[in-house]
Amino acid sequence: MHHIYLDYAATTPIDKRVGKAMNPFFIYKKGLFGNPGSLHTFGQKALSAMDEARKRVAKTLTANHSEIVFTSSATEASNLVIRGVVEVFSKKGEVIPKIVTSSIEHPAVLETIQTLKKEGKIKAHYCSVSEEGIVDVNEVRDALDETTILVSIMWANNETGTIQPIDKIVDAVRTFRESRDGVYPLIHSDAVQAFSTQDINVVRTQVDFLTLSAHKLYGPKGVGILYCADNVSQKNLITPFITGGGQEDGMRSGTENVAGIVGSSYAVQYCADEREKETKRMRALTDSLYQSLVKEIKVEINGSQKQRTSHILNLFVPGHDTLGTALDVAGVAVSSGSACAQRRAKLSYVLGAMGCDEQRIRHSIRVSVGRYTTQKEIDRATQQIIMIVRNKTKGTDIWCPDKATQS
Ligand code: PLP
Numbered sequence: 232m233h234h235i236y237l238d239y240a241a242t243t244p245i246d247k248r249v250g251k252a253m254n255p256f257f258i259y260k261k262g263l264f265g266n267p268g269s270l271h272t273f274g275q276k277a278l279s280a281m282d283e284a285r286k287r288v289a290k291t292l293t294a295n296h297s298e299i300v301f302t303s304s305a306t307e308a309s310n311l312v313i314r315g316v317v318e319v320f321s322k323k324g325e326v327i328p329k330i331v332t333s334s335i336e337h338p339a340v341l342e343t344i345q346t347l348k349k350e351g352k353i354k355a356h357y358c359s360v361s362e363e364g365i366v367d368v369n370e371v372r373d374a375l376d377e378t379t380i381l382v383s384i385m386w387a388n389n390e391t392g393t394i395q396p397i398d399k400i401v402d403a404v405r406t407f408r409e410s411r412d413g414v415y416p417l418i419h420s421d422a423v424q425a426f427s428t429q430d431i432n433v434v435r436t437q438v439d440f441l442t443l444s445a446h447k448l449y450g451p452k453g454v455g456i457l458y459c460a461d462n463v464s465q466k467n468l469i470t471p472f473i474t475g476g477g478q479e480d481g482m483r484s485g486t487e488n489v490a491g492i493v494g495s496s497y498a499v500q501y502c503a504d505e506r507e508k509e510t511k512r513m514r515a516l517t518d519s520l521y522q523s524l525v526k527e528i529k530v531e532i533n534g535s536q537k538q539r540t541s542h543i544l545n546l547f548v549p550g551h552d553t554l555g556t557a558l559d560v561a562g563v564a565v566s567s568g569s570a571c572a573q574r575r576a577k578l579s580y581v582l583g584a585m586g587c588d589e590q591r592i593r594h595s596i597r598v599s600v601g602r603y604t605t606q607k608e609i610d611r612a613t614q615q616i617i618m619i620v621r622n623k624t625k626g627t628d629i630w631c632p633d634k635a636t637q638s
Contacts, residue, residue: 237565244449245494248501265277280489283496297480298461300480301487307483314472320415328380331375340383340421364534394539423442429506429540430506449501516600520598530547533582548616554567
């Protein structure tokens, strides 16, 4: 049986073209495996490939190549921003700084802020979200004060796909900043789930920091990309937390993952080049899934129907708390929350923040499509969902391992 993958928000397979671009960097005979820090030809070839990769990424974001930092993950990139900005400010020892964020950020942001808060290094304001999962710009604006050094609001949420009004948030923060010292608060956005469908351009949306993850964009796992505005590094408003050989212009020590970086740069470029077409195609797939389901069973969207990234659909299917497991047994892989949340078997705090009760959260799944999803797969997944829900209603859900052991 062909297993259908509908969990592209958790990770994506590597695009063949990306794999091909990476391959020579593993092979001795190609002479590209050198350490980019070495002065000989092997090292310099690797360095030059990395320089090209940096330029390739910068171009898609309309950034300067000096503004791109490669890390081991988006999690590390967000840690670098949050810890690095706090560290610089704290050295001045003036006041306890404040970070303004939202209650639906990925754990890469939320846990880092929570840790610093527990250590007494920061205060935090967690902006609430509407029923659709949207942050209120006014709440962000109202939370800003003279101690606020960083605002971190994600571009699109990983569980619901809801897109945040990031341009308006940036405007509000910049207006506040300009009315004060012109330096703080800095603005960070986790754009990991947004990049594949949103035209992200740092000249148009003037964030100071942006994080991306290659493995959500058909690139390799283990590569994160940080956009850090020249203005911020030139003014020394951020300091690294991984120290050592001073790679990545001192921002992130450790021998660079050259193959991964080169592959990621192509992954980013292909995503940007094919974004418009893919966004429409994925929207048609997720819309078709929802519309077919709604005709046959009771189902509702968690999050915004309109303001969502086209590849993610979070569905409340009443009456079925093990739909994710049942679908997997039936050959369809979906998620019952974010990958991290699943590992810890916690209830989704994102849906919780949107006002969903425990029952609704337990009865919700996340479906996410991608470059290799076909209409045929969506049709089969739709049929499976309908069949499982109908069998459950009739009380014939003998396929479900969880229920079988319970009864
Ligand atoms: N931010 C968001 C919105 C994500 O969805 C993820 C991954 O699930 C991350 C950050 C973390 O990315 P990485 O796996 O590269 O650390």
